[in-house]
Amino acid sequence: MLRFLFHVFFPRNDKSGRAHWVAQRVSACALLPLYGWLLLSALPMAGKLHYNELLAWMGEPFNAVMIVLLIYFSMRHMALGMEVIIDDYIAHPTLNRIALLVMRWSTLLLALSVLTASAKIIFFPSFSL
Amino acid sequence: MAQLFLPANSRIKRGKHWALPTTSSAKRVRVKDFKVYRWNGVKGERPRLDRYKLDLNSCGPMVLDGLIAIKNKIDSTLTFRRSCREGVCGSCAMNIDGTNTLACTKPMASVRGSIKVYPLPHCSVIKDLVANLDGSYRQLATIEPWLQAATEVGKGKGKDKSKGMRERKQTPQARAALDGSYECILCFCCSTSCPSYWWNPDKYLGPAVLLQAYRWLMDSRDGAEQKRLRALADPFKLYRCHTIMNCTNACPKGLNPAKAIAEIKKMVAKKPKDTLQGYL
Numbered sequence: 001m002l003r004f005l006f007h008v009f010f011p012r013n014d015k016s017g018r019a020h021w022v023a024q025r026v027s028a029c030a031l032l033p034l035y036g037w038l039l040l041s042a043l044p045m046a047g048k049l050h051y052n053e054l055l056a057w058m059g060e061p062f063n064a065v066m067i068v069l070l071i072y073f074s075m076r077h078m079a080l081g082m083e084v085i086i087d088d089y090i091a092h093p094t095l096n097r098i099a100l101l102v103m104r105w106s107t108l109l110l111a112l113s114v115l116t117a118s119a120k121i122i123f124f125p126s127f128s129l
Numbered sequence: 130m131a132q133l134f135l136p137a138n139s140r141i142k143r144g145k146h147w148a149l150p151t152t153s154s155a156k157r158v159r160v161k162d163f164k165v166y167r168w169n170g171v172k173g174e175r176p177r178l179d180r181y182k183l184d185l186n187s188c189g190p191m192v193l194d195g196l197i198a199i200k201n202k203i204d205s206t207l208t209f210r211r212s213c214r215e216g217v218c219g220s221c222a223m224n225i226d227g228t229n230t231l232a233c234t235k236p237m238a239s240v241r242g243s244i245k246v247y248p249l250p251h252c253s254v255i256k257d258l259v260a261n262l263d264g265s266y267r268q269l270a271t272i273e274p275w276l277q278a279a280t281e282v283g284k285g286k287g288k289d290k291s292k293g294m295r296e297r298k299q300t301p302q303a304r305a306a307l308d309g310s311y312e313c314i315l316c317f318c319c320s321t322s323c324p325s326y327w328w329n330p331d332k333y334l335g336p337a338v339l340l341q342a343y344r345w346l347m348d349s350r351d352g353a354e355q356k357r358l359r360a361l362a363d364p365f366k367l368y369r370c371h372t373i374m375n376c377t378n379a380c381p382k383g384l385n386p387a388k389a390i391a392e393i394k395k396m397v398a399k400k401p402k403d404t405l406q407g408y409l
């Protein structure tokens with residue numbers, strides 16, 4: 001299951017610089033309007049909203065979809081950027097593979113935990129442990 | 130691989146101070162101070178920085194003229210490459226006053242204070258100012274920098290194979306597409322100024338070679354475009370370029386390898402079918 005998720009998040013891409021380059025640009029272009037939306041809609045609310053109101057705001061379908069997209073593309077863009085840094089600076093083949101693996105798994109786990117947290121807020125706003 | 134410190138055998142020690150040669154001319158002397166990297170090619174010995182004083186009235190105006198004057202009048206052991214002395218052969222590329230450039234087109238007057246001369250950065254040194262460029266030349270060969278036409282034009286008939294052969298014509302517009310890349314003299318000032326090339330000189334082709342790759346991609350007579358693009362599309366050969374633009378800054382011929390690399394990336398991205406499926 002995790003392995004499947006891993007490959008959805010990081011398709012086999014070590015052979016083609018082209019796929020990486022295109023993906024980096026696609027995620028960057030997607031992030032521009034997403035962050036624009038976040039700034040425009042979240043900034044005016046800052047400090048004015050109650051906790052419950054914020055949960056309700058996130059539960060609205062459009063906002064929920066936007067937030068999930070934002071998380072996905074942010075994490076993906078971050079991982080693509082980290083990959084560039086690792087390939088630039090870690091030339092040793094084994095160390096390079098280890099660094100890439102650690103970086104990818106931690107990004108995936110980070111993405112999963114943030115998405116789970118969002119899902120909980122979106123679907124069960126009043127649920128607490 | 131990125132390194133934070135110079136290896137021990139690259140740390141430079143103080144060198145000799147050479148006196149100003151005496152002149153018989155009555156003209157007032159205009160003294161210029163040179164600091165020149167010296168390494169005699171003996172393993173285990175550290176490089177040193179020698180200081181020379183030169184009368185600018187006694188030689189031509191360019192840094193190369195100064196180096197030649199030093200070799201002729203002060204220290205005949207100083208070693209450097211040069212050939213054309215007018216910026217068309219690319220032999221005299223070195224690091225002068227902190228930038229990679231051609232010694233023969235760099236005026237001494239443009240350098241304030243003493244003129245510091247080093248070999249091209251991040252290369253192994255053969256002797257003094259002569260950098261080892263074997264790896265870069267080998268990379269140039271890998272992009273197959275020659276015309277690979279898709280069709281044969283007027284193949285020779287009968288005994289005389291040249292009979293019936295025709296030249297491959299280009300329209301003025303098609304020829305103009307090569308402007309900005311055919312002028313490259315392969316001095317490697319650009320590649321050796323590129324941080325990406327410093328860290329991965331074995332896998333990243335570097336701006337000089339990529340500009341040549343672009344030159345052949347743009348040639349209307351060449352028919353191997355798809356093959357050339359496919360060969361470039363791996364994660365290292367092309368995509369280590371992060372548009373830092375050091376190459377364009379350094380090019381003594383005023384060319385723009387960074388733009389050529391960006392164009393190649395666009396060409397590769399447009400290439401039909403391949404590994405894009407399932408990738409977002």
Ligand code: SF4
Pocket residue numbers: 322323324325326335336369370371372373374375376377386387390
């Ligand atoms: S633009 Fe690319 S090739 Fe030029 S210096 Fe920067 S990384 Fe190197």
Ligand code: SF4
Pocket residue numbers: 312313314315316317318319320336337340379380381382383384386
């Ligand atoms: S692009 Fe410029 S700096 Fe680079 S090799 Fe050609 S002439 Fe030299």
Ligand code: FES
Pocket residue numbers: 210211212213214215216217218219220221222231232233234
């Ligand atoms: S000597 Fe030919 S380019 Fe300088």
